[in-house]
Amino acid sequence: MSDDIWILGITMTKFGKHPDKDTVDLASEAAMGALADGGVTMKDMGILAAGCLMQSNAGIGQQLQKQIGQTGIPVYNVANACATGATALRTAIMAVKSGEVDMGLAVGVEKLAGAGLLGGGGTPKSDKKEWSPSGRYGAVTNTDGRIGAASMPAVFAQVGMEYGHKYGGTSFELFAKIAEKNHAHSTLNPLAAYTKRMTLEEIMNDVMIAYPNTRSMCSANCDGAAAAVVVSDAKLKTMSLEQQRRAIKVKASILTSDPYQEGCQVLPDVNTLTKNAARLAYEAAGVGPEDLDLVELHDCFATAELVHYDNLGLCEEGGAADFFLSGATWRDGKTPVNVSGGLESKGHPIAATGIANIWEICHHLRGEAGPRQIEGAKVGMAHVIGLGSACGLHILEKSGL
Amino acid sequence: MANQIPLVDYLELGDQPHLKALECTSCGARYFDRRNACASCSGTDFRSVAVPNDGIVKAFSIVTFAAPGVPVPFVSAIIDCDGTSVRGNIINCEPSPEVVTLGMPVRLATYVLGTDDHGVEAIGFGFEPAN
Ligand SMILES: [Zn+2]
Numbered sequence: 209m210s211d212d213i214w215i216l217g218i219t220m221t222k223f224g225k226h227p228d229k230d231t232v233d234l235a236s237e238a239a240m241g242a243l244a245d246g247g248v249t250m251k252d253m254g255i256l257a258a259g260c261l262m263q264s265n266a267g268i269g270q271q272l273q274k275q276i277g278q279t280g281i282p283v284y285n286v287a288n289a290c291a292t293g294a295t296a297l298r299t300a301i302m303a304v305k306s307g308e309v310d311m312g313l314a315v316g317v318e319k320l321a322g323a324g325l326l327g328g329g330g331t332p333k334s335d336k337k338e339w340s341p342s343g344r345y346g347a348v349t350n351t352d353g354r355i356g357a358a359s360m361p362a363v364f365a366q367v368g369m370e371y372g373h374k375y376g377g378t379s380f381e382l383f384a385k386i387a388e389k390n391h392a393h394s395t396l397n398p399l400a401a402y403t404k405r406m407t408l409e410e411i412m413n414d415v416m417i418a419y420p421n422t423r424s425m426c427s428a429n430c431d432g433a434a435a436a437v438v439v440s441d442a443k444l445k446t447m448s449l450e451q452q453r454r455a456i457k458v459k460a461s462i463l464t465s466d467p468y469q470e471g472c473q474v475l476p477d478v479n480t481l482t483k484n485a486a487r488l489a490y491e492a493a494g495v496g497p498e499d500l501d502l503v504e505l506h507d508c509f510a511t512a513e514l515v516h517y518d519n520l521g522l523c524e525e526g527g528a529a530d531f532f533l534s535g536a537t538w539r540d541g542k543t544p545v546n547v548s549g550g551l552e553s554k555g556h557p558i559a560a561t562g563i564a565n566i567w568e569i570c571h572h573l574r575g576e577a578g579p580r581q582i583e584g585a586k587v588g589m590a591h592v593i594g595l596g597s598a599c600g601l602h603i604l605e606k607s608g609l
Numbered sequence: 610m611a612n613q614i615p616l617v618d619y620l621e622l623g624d625q626p627h628l629k630a631l632e633c634t635s636c637g638a639r640y641f642d643r644r645n646a647c648a649s650c651s652g653t654d655f656r657s658v659a660v661p662n663d664g665i666v667k668a669f670s671i672v673t674f675a676a677p678g679v680p681v682p683f684v685s686a687i688i689d690c691d692g693t694s695v696r697g698n699i700i701n702c703e704p705s706p707e708v709v710t711l712g713m714p715v716r717l718a719t720y721v722l723g724t725d726d727h728g729v730e731a732i733g734f735g736f737e738p739a740n
Binding site for chain 2: 325327328337338339341344345346347348349350351352353354355356357358359361362363365366367369370372373374380415416417418419420421468470471473474475
């Protein structure tokens, strides 16, 4: 027996439009799927951690219990921006690790189809035309669009451009090529919201949202849910050989926030907390970037994927553009990245994302990924960033059985 | 020059408009809003300092799609003003990647954003190409 934690069961719903299902329906589908995948029921769960960012005061955990099993266990409703799903999973992992329970369920769900642009805007000032300073900066009117941009596509465009300023080698075309890769990968993922291969020209000529990010270089708002059952090593040992064989070991479960850096008050720093998380995760797992057979990272925009190659140590510092251009991150490359299609094509139902990316990794480590299987995958990494900021990082390893 | 009000209170108007920041007296970290303690070093003593008007573009995005009520296109940018990062629009030039480039030198510029019913002008700021 060890203090290892395992993922026993995990699933994600189809990402896309689910007009006939509400958040509780989607969360239930994912939760029941994860329980069935693990060969257990709600009665076996000692804790439930759940997140739905857009309804973060609605108690999605208790709503879910009403739908699938009110067993009286503690519920943690979590909200941590785009890292909400990873935070729910880590909450369940910590509860098992503490010894308080031997099994836990984590669920993330979101309904975002047709949500449009996220971030920015603000309440228009009243019609009475008199400038009056308000808020933390004493602003007399909305500052979005007047003092830079607050929208996510623009913020992350600047994140990629800042990398280009620091290290060189970036261009509109380079960022578009990252989206080309992810859209190509998505054609093999039946659960992705969009599975159409797009040419570089189609991507570059798509509607420009915030240069250099066109529409097809942005994550897709959609509906979806994902759930995972975690179990202690001791409990797993009492289970069937089949359950033990399919269980995936959690080699590292890390959560960081953004430490102070010059400039972080005007452009969120998504780099330092990811670098810190990567360092901690490699240390905890006893593996290095060269050991990763596949990586799912937070490509909320094509411009973001590039910087995370560097932040996760997949390439040398400053070498992300060359690393990508070498073909390393295509599914037949040295370090396949976002073989699911990534957020740009699989979709980004916010709170589901941080568990769905774990499912993708587990799917390959179990050898169950069908036509998109990365052959012989043993170790994988899943990364999410929630702006504000939070970084969730998990390193997973297949069972030795 | 009477009857003017800055878009934000960290824009200082007058003969030589400039941005001002609260600087931590212990570590030099700068903030455009109030802080109870320094996010960098936990110091609690701050002084007001002028931010240099000249800088270079270290990141930008040409925004063509924004929330309702936000006029597009505009160029959002992060300016390195001699070590202090500032967010602002690039103004007084065409919003295109042929004109706006990384590393481009810029300087602070102000403009009248609008006038209210009492005749008060709101003054905004941005950064214009220095060359
Ligand atoms: Zn300080």
